[in-house]
Amino acid sequence: MSNKDLYGNRSRVKELNPTHFQRLKNGKLVVTPALNKKSFVVFYASWCGHCKNMVQSYIELANQLKGCVDGGTVFIGAFNCANNSSPGYTQIAKLCGVSSYPTIKYIKPDGTLIPYEGGREPADFINFLRKH
Numbered sequence: 001m002s003n004k005d006l007y008g009n010r011s012r013v014k015e016l017n018p019t020h021f022q023r024l025k026n027g028k029l030v031v032t033p034a035l036n037k038k039s040f041v042v043f044y045a046s047w048c049g050h051c052k053n054m055v056q057s058y059i060e061l062a063n064q065l066k067g068c069v070d071g072g073t074v075f076i077g078a079f080n081c082a083n084n085s086s087p088g089y090t091q092i093a094k095l096c097g098v099s100s101y102p103t104i105k106y107i108k109p110d111g112t113l114i115p116y117e118g119g120r121e122p123a124d125f126i127n128f129l130r131k132h
Contacts (some may be wrong), residue, residue: 004046006055007078012062016041016079018088021095039075039107040116042131043093045082048101054120061122074129106132 007013009082044051053054059077060132081101095106096113104116106128114132 006046010058012066013059014077016077018086018092024115037073037075038109039077041077041079041105041107043079043081043096043098043103045101046080047082051102053112054102057120057122061125064122
């Protein structure tokens with residue numbers, strides 16, 4: 001874990017790194033076999049004030065769902081795009097279409113990325129996840 005990660009090991013939000021992602025021939029993104037589930041991932045920058053303000057709500061979401069929703073079928077994760085320990089972080093952010101922070105994406109098992117554009121409260125996240 002980078003010392004700049006906002007979530008770390010203190011919650012049920014899993015800090016992701018580039019090894020959690022794979023690129024397919026068609027340019028879609030998929031989660032690696034260890035996380036081969038529908039995923040709700042916040043792409044953030046550790047220096048971003050908006051990202052820091054959202055941390056508690058996102059942790060509360062993961063804690064309410066015990067890390068997953070729908071019987072364990074949706075994985076709750078976070079990806080620190082500002083982690084410069086590897087160029088893979090920048091590549092994944094670009095591949096996922098991240099241009100501002102925080103960016104939240106729902107990732108289907110087939111790699112389809114669905115942008116989340118709702119509110120930043122746990123109930124908003126849960127309502128979105130139940131629709132997908």
